[in-house]
Amino acid sequence: MLENMFGRGVRFFKTLSVFRHPVKTKKTKLRYVGAFAVGCSVATYVASTHKAEMAKKKVMKVDTSHFMAEPLTSIAKLSENPDDMKTKIELLIMKIQADFCRALEAEEDVDVRFRVDRWERAEGGGGVTCVLQEGRVFEKAGVNVSVVTGKLPPAAAQQMRARGKSLQEGELPFFAAGVSSVIHPRNPLVPTIHFNYRYFEVREPDGSVQSWFGGGTDLTPYYLSEEDSVHFHRALKEACDRHDPSFYPRFKKWCDDYFFIKHRGERRGVGGIFFDDLEEPSKEQVFQFVKSCAEAVIPSYVPLVQRHKDDAYGLREREWQLLRRGRYVEFNLIYDRGTKFGLYTPGARFESILMSLPLTARWEYMHIPSPGSKEAQLVDVLKSPREWLVDEK
């Protein structure tokens, strides 16, 4: 009864404020009003103490009300710590999730909407997993937020030390929050996108805190379109350049190196940006950079969906798409650090981690595209990554 009332309230509000997004489907069993109401009070509090940021916080007020579900951290705790990076990142990723889900829904048939699962983790924290499956435009689209606290598993601490973190021994309390998404469209002319932006804090036995950001956005087309690749990379470069001119070239290369299917000697796609362990020049500056990157996802990708979602294709293109998705699965399950870290974390919600896998994939023994075919053209680029913006320096 109470839930029904909340439901009606939300629908009323949503219908008023975002006219292009129709009423939630029945699958969404969430309480929004609390989030909305207290979200506003967070915004109000922040606005009154930081006048210079008032304009930005007012935007946050609207965005907060649009979250796909209530944040993971209690509204009370968020309101009390508006300047804590943990609060800022959680509110950012909730907003990024909601904006992206709605931008994708706008490309879909009106009766196809994200299913929203808000879940909690016994060890601390939880997440909001949004999945849209078997749409007309998107075969499988997942956008996941997780805000997790607990003790760092020794294997994870070891992995961090291996990449240069000087972490003390012992049970280290950690906080990890991130948004991650993989979109597998139905039309093989629409590329797949993946992005992930995350913030990590580890508290050492002496009380000191280490923190860093990581993330990236990368594109996996099934057929090469130079125009698409240039559009995509340009959007990412613009986001990077606003913060540091060295970021795009550095993180573009990092992306080509990271999304590498070693046993095949090919990259997963046409790249993008990727970075990890970013903590300089300051926490706030890196946060602003991550925010720019995350906000660049929609302009980098949605125009490509619009451009190609109604392109004609046949069985040949579909089969090639499924084979390429097999490669995507290989990368995610064999090499991806995020997937491994996720699956090895005690109490991990594997459904949220594995939502990145495509609805369907295919493996043919010894499938080699004919030389010169459009399939071979893609593979050539995967084997020798290109600079997409050479004329734009």
Added chain:
Amino acid sequence: MLENMFGRGVRFFKTLSVFRHPVKTKKTKLRYVGAFAVGCSVATYVASTHKAEMAKKKVMKVDTSHFMAEPLTSIAKLSENPDDMKTKIELLIMKIQADFCRALEAEEDVDVRFRVDRWERAEGGGGVTCVLQEGRVFEKAGVNVSVVTGKLPPAAAQQMRARGKSLQEGELPFFAAGVSSVIHPRNPLVPTIHFNYRYFEVREPDGSVQSWFGGGTDLTPYYLSEEDSVHFHRALKEACDRHDPSFYPRFKKWCDDYFFIKHRGERRGVGGIFFDDLEEPSKEQVFQFVKSCAEAVIPSYVPLVQRHKDDAYGLREREWQLLRRGRYVEFNLIYDRGTKFGLYTPGARFESILMSLPLTARWEYMHIPSPGSKEAQLVDVLKSPREWLVDEK
């Protein structure tokens, strides 16, 4: 020209000796006559020096001629070392491969035959990969032999030490030979089978040699048939019991423990047997045990194919089969030691390692079978492995 002559010679011989197996397809570009001729001379030599084994060696003579391709080790080297375990295991796995491929072909339409790829590895050794794809009965069937020599990669040595091998430091020359197979049938009422039998030798800097056998056979049904599971386990138990009554219970449990998809808390299938690092009571006795296991593959599995290959099924069963195949991919790419060892070995032929992946697989977010459904019945057994032969002790 010479190759054509050989080809004709082989066809002539094969037509005489194995009437149910028609002429090889054009894809098979191999030279058999050499293997056959010298195979006979090996048999003759062995027979003259070990009279007690003469009967068995005579069988070997026929089997050698039926190999899918020439062995990896030169015929000269094999003939000179008939009692070397490296020779014995290579001849065994070539025979097991051929017998199994032909037993499967006998269940297929007559125009569907294994493609045979014999390959060599720059670092030493090579393999014979047989794949049958898109048959009427088998959607994808792979049977692979590899005989590999080289220096043990440090990561592999480390992995062996971690499971208790006391290996010295340094570049250790190794020899590894094995047969492995995964069969994905088209009909969801026919289970998938996997087996792998292998022999490993490492030469230490002081000249001493460590050697051991490993392997197993396990069944992955899409729908539970107690009758099938009992038949399968009984065939394996009989093979084990001929050597040691403790083997079946020990290796059955090992199999349940090994083929475990940890993040889902479920086994890959209804089990079978699995063992590793077996070197006692003697190399010869373990070889005979491994031979019995490998020879039990056909009687354990082919009757199940015959029983179900023409069973009626619909879209529901097909979709469930594809979802279960997604789990199979998860196990192979995330957990399987063989796949990892393979992909991390320099110069590995990834097509032969990944032939174990199904032609098609599917991942649905939060797919949970209805309680009490036949799909849920299978999952129950995957979560709580059963003893299939409780009344047969």
